[in-house]
Amino acid sequence: MEVLKIATAGSVDDGKSTLIGRILYDTKSLTTDKLEAIEKTSKKNGYDYLDFSLATDGLVAEREQGITIDVAHIYFSTDKKSYIIADTPGHVEYTRNMVTGASTSQAAIILIDARKGVIEQTNRHFFINNLLRIKDVVVAINKMDLVDFSEEKYNAIKADFERLMEKRDYQEQNITFIPVSALKGDNVVHVSGNTPWYKGTTLLEHLENLDRKDIYNVGTPRFPVQYVIRPKTDAHHDFRGFAGKVYGGELRVGDEVVALPSQTRSRIKEIFFYDKKCETASRRSSVTITLEDEINLSRGDMLVKANDLPTIDKRFTATISWMDSEELTAGKKYVLQHGVNKVLAKVATVDHKIAPDYSGVDAGVQALGMNDIAQVGFQLNRPIFFDTFKDHRTNGSFILIDTQTNSTVGAGFIN
Amino acid sequence: MKDTSHINPLENEAIYIFREVAAQFERPVLLFSGGKDSITLVRLAQKAFWPAKIPFPLMHIDTGHNFPETIEFRDRLVEELGLELIVRNVQDSIDQGKVKEESGRYSSRNSLQTTTLLDAIEEFKFDACIGGARRDEEKARAKERIFSVRDDFGQWDEKNQRPELFDMLNGQIELGQNVRVFPISNWTELDVWSYIEAEEIEIPSIYFAHKRKIFLRDGLIWSHSDFVYQEEDEEVLERMVRFRTVGDMSCTAAVFSEAADIASVVQEIRDSTISERGARIDDKRSEAAMEKRKQQGYF
Numbered sequence: 001m002e003v004l005k006i007a008t009a010g011s012v013d014d015g016k017s018t019l020i021g022r023i024l025y026d027t028k029s030l031t032t033d034k035l036e037a038i039e040k041t042s043k044k045n046g047y048d049y050l051d052f053s054l055a056t057d058g059l060v061a062e063r064e065q066g067i068t069i070d071v072a073h074i075y076f077s078t079d080k081k082s083y084i085i086a087d088t089p090g091h092v093e094y095t096r097n098m099v100t101g102a103s104t105s106q107a108a109i110i111l112i113d114a115r116k117g118v119i120e121q122t123n124r125h126f127f128i129n130n131l132l133r134i135k136d137v138v139v140a141i142n143k144m145d146l147v148d149f150s151e152e153k154y155n156a157i158k159a160d161f162e163r164l165m166e167k168r169d170y171q172e173q174n175i176t177f178i179p180v181s182a183l184k185g186d187n188v189v190h191v192s193g194n195t196p197w198y199k200g201t202t203l204l205e206h207l208e209n210l211d212r213k214d215i216y217n218v219g220t221p222r223f224p225v226q227y228v229i230r231p232k233t234d235a236h237h238d239f240r241g242f243a244g245k246v247y248g249g250e251l252r253v254g255d256e257v258v259a260l261p262s263q264t265r266s267r268i269k270e271i272f273f274y275d276k277k278c279e280t281a282s283r284r285s286s287v288t289i290t291l292e293d294e295i296n297l298s299r300g301d302m303l304v305k306a307n308d309l310p311t312i313d314k315r316f317t318a319t320i321s322w323m324d325s326e327e328l329t330a331g332k333k334y335v336l337q338h339g340v341n342k343v344l345a346k347v348a349t350v351d352h353k354i355a356p357d358y359s360g361v362d363a364g365v366q367a368l369g370m371n372d373i374a375q376v377g378f379q380l381n382r383p384i385f386f387d388t389f390k391d392h393r394t395n396g397s398f399i400l401i402d403t404q405t406n407s408t409v410g411a412g413f414i415n
Numbered sequence: 416m417k418d419t420s421h422i423n424p425l426e427n428e429a430i431y432i433f434r435e436v437a438a439q440f441e442r443p444v445l446l447f448s449g450g451k452d453s454i455t456l457v458r459l460a461q462k463a464f465w466p467a468k469i470p471f472p473l474m475h476i477d478t479g480h481n482f483p484e485t486i487e488f489r490d491r492l493v494e495e496l497g498l499e500l501i502v503r504n505v506q507d508s509i510d511q512g513k514v515k516e517e518s519g520r521y522s523s524r525n526s527l528q529t530t531t532l533l534d535a536i537e538e539f540k541f542d543a544c545i546g547g548a549r550r551d552e553e554k555a556r557a558k559e560r561i562f563s564v565r566d567d568f569g570q571w572d573e574k575n576q577r578p579e580l581f582d583m584l585n586g587q588i589e590l591g592q593n594v595r596v597f598p599i600s601n602w603t604e605l606d607v608w609s610y611i612e613a614e615e616i617e618i619p620s621i622y623f624a625h626k627r628k629i630f631l632r633d634g635l636i637w638s639h640s641d642f643v644y645q646e647e648d649e650e651v652l653e654r655m656v657r658f659r660t661v662g663d664m665s666c667t668a669a670v671f672s673e674a675a676d677i678a679s680v681v682q683e684i685r686d687s688t689i690s691e692r693g694a695r696i697d698d699k700r701s702e703a704a705m706e707k708r709k710q711q712g713y714f
Contacts, residue, residue: 031687071558072554073557073558074557084601100578100580226435231467233467236467272465273462275465286430335587397580399580406585
């Protein structure tokens with residue numbers, strides 16, 4: 001069984017929380033006490049139906065205003081998969097939460113209100129999921145019950161969205177359209193009798209059928225050293241293990257590796273997962289590696305295969321998603337965290353702002369405000385070992401930290 | 416053998432988080448309650464640092480109203496693994512006049528723990544407190560970050576949380592602040608139980624069916640004990656029960672169960688139609704009970 005993380009995107013009132021509530025209800029993931037609480041509150045609010053959005057909106061302010069203001073994580077499982085849904089808010093001002101939710105997800109659901117069709121917000125939701133290179137995107141055309149389950153309406157919205165797709169940067173993204181009614185349950189978990197013209201799968205069935213090759217971009221192996229384990233006990237006197245997570249492809253005992261930044265060569269001697277010796281370390285596994293030779297390696301350094309080096313440089317350009325109310329301007333300095341490695345970074349240039357609704361670029365910009373997306377040039381105090389975001393989702397991304405407030409103020413995708 | 420292969424991504428993620436804590440902080444501590452989630456954390460920490468020892472102490476905030484089985488278990492685990500254990504008592508906070516014992520039918524020391532915890536964080540200058548909270552437990556916890564910054568007063572500013580992108584964890588804080596760390600954020604209750612089964616992790620006996628003196632109130636099964644207020648007309652019964660979650664005796668309700676071994680417990684959880692925190696008396700106080708406690712500095 002595997003874990004699938006899904007980000008959701010939709011505008012206010014598109015029924016995102018209702019859709020998630022519906023999935024939980026139809027997969028029997030809502031427990032009796034939670035269901036009773038939903039029934040009680042729905043009745044109190046004067047509804048004659050179950051308000052499934054109550055299953056996810058967790059903060060007091062959210063329940064009062066009936067909106068979602070922060071990323072909530074919702075869990076459910078089927079016999080096939082464990083699912084984690086990042087329920088991200090749809091308001092314009094919360095773009096940063098959408099980028100955040102999408103950054104940890106392998107699939108995304110974009111909701112469209114069938115009565116409204118593709119709106120400016122839809123462009124933005126699609127843009128962000130495409131920017132973050134989410135491999136599988138479902139466009140759920142919701143509230144089909146309110147347009148009499150009209151095939152024409154569905155096709156018109158689909159055609160509008162397809163025009164949007166021509167503008168996308170990441171062309172390989174898989175996109176699937178499904179007509180649903182979250183409130184009534186059509187095509188969410190159960191096949192709807194109201195859409196005989198629709199020949200595709202239900203939303204859940206689509207997610208169930210996704211397999212690894214549909215959702216993962218596999219790159220070359222990168223092993224950033226997270227922590228050096230030196231027990232200095234009698235039993236393990238000379239043990240010097242490099243603890244970290246494997247990104248991209250797999251590493252194997254005997255592989256010739258290069259340590260960065262020193263560029264010293266060695267071979268992998270042992271791979272441990274806890275006290276078990278393994279022959280290989282697969283992607284995303286947290287292992288401990290020992291080397292044939294005594295070389296100096298510490299946190300932030302990286303092991304890579306000798307025949308496949310990343311770029312080693314102090315300068316690069318990146319697409320930035322800005323997340324702070326303090327503006328980013330040329331000349332400002334930030335802590336740049338690239339994986340587990342931290343360096344000081346100066347903003348060399350603000351090249352141009354990119355409109356997240358595909359309306360074009362603006363080259364005359366000096367400063368970035370909250371929710372802006374832009375191409376920015378950086379200069380670092382020492383080189384890092386990176387790939388482009390296109391080639392390596394992990395080794396091509398970073399976060400920016402404000403040196404005064406310590407807040408995470410931006411996300412970057414290396415070009 | 417049950418299929419627990421889906422645990423692997425979660426286990427790998429938790430190990431990664433533990434290593435980030437050890438690398439990014441000077442004085443981390445693992446908040447240990449003796450419950451299954453914190454016991455699972457200890458196993459994951461062992462895995463993260465093997466063959467070295469876990470490089471931080473455990474700390475138990477003891478309400479004084481614990482199940483004796485939990486305390487015995489705690490002491491044995493610490494002894495066997497050669498870990499350092501710090502215990503701070505709610506009773507001391509009461510004696511110092513910092514908090515007042517609650518009284519009446521629903522009195523509990525559960526919320527008093529916050530003061531003792533915050534004092535201990537200050538005493539030891541802990542900069543990272545690792546806890547076993549999971550996002551699936553409760554609605555306010557579903558919004559929690561993996562690294563969650565608390566101010567000098569231990570407060571959680573839920574509307575102004577740092578975004579967490581990819582798996583990059585930003586642990587930079589100012590002096591006086593600390594970070595609450597939740598390595599099993601993404602695990603569900605069933606994931607934890609399946610892991611305990613697969614790893615053959617020992618847990619306190621009260622998690623398994625046993626005969627216990629109980630009484631019924633508000634549809635919940637309460638333990639009959641000196642620490643729990645009981646009305647005269649609330650009849651004491653002896654029944655086979657087990658605990659699904661273990662806080663202290665005044666805030667944890669039992670469930671009727673015949674599940675005497677781990678496999679039957681896992682099956683019971685799988686079939687259950689009541690959520691885990693449905694048996695937490697502390698959450699029944701109001702719909703926003705957890706959010707309010709978290710803002711004040713609760714675990």
